[in-house]
Amino acid sequence: MKNRRENFLISGIVLIISGAIFTLAVNIVMGAIAGLSGILCFLIGMSTPTDMRMSPEAVAAWQPSMERLPDAGRFMYRVDVTLDEPKRSTILCGPCGNLETVDGPKPEEYTCPECNRLLWSNEEE
Numbered sequence: 001m002k003n004r005r006e007n008f009l010i011s012g013i014v015l016i017i018s019g020a021i022f023t024l025a026v027n028i029v030m031g032a033i034a035g036l037s038g039i040l041c042f043l044i045g046m047s048t049p050t051d052m053r054m055s056p057e058a059v060a061a062w063q064p065s066m067e068r069l070p071d072a073g074r075f076m077y078r079v080d081v082t083l084d085e086p087k088r089s090t091i092l093c094g095p096c097g098n099l100e101t102v103d104g105p106k107p108e109e110y111t112c113p114e115c116n117r118l119l120w121s122n123e124e125e
């Protein structure tokens with residue numbers, strides 16, 4: 001579906017540009033036909049709904065590429081620690097997107113319970 005939409009958009013743009021060139025170089029009738037077809041294609045492309053959600057297959061396909069990052073052995077993560085007592089740390093796992101809240105400040109090391117990846121360990125530093 002996505003490719004179909006993009007094809008319409010690309011055809012639309014190409015035809016609009018061709019229309020402009022035809023108008024100048026050949027004649028206004030040719031230009032008008034190409035231009036109108038282009039606008040029509042563009043409108044069809046724009047009105048075709050796109051599914052922005054990632055399918056489970058797409059997510060599964062995306063994860064291995066994260067592991068192949070040159071910075072091997074380290075995963076992206078985000079830790080937010082509350083300023084007020086009692087302290088709580090919110091950990092967002094980059095590879096799987098799991099959000100976990102733990103009591104206390106940032107732990108010494110952390111393994112994501114969802115994907116079992118070691119996100120960080122202070123012993124390494």
Ligand SMILES: [Zn+2]
Binds near residue numbers: 097112115117
């Ligand atoms: Zn994870």
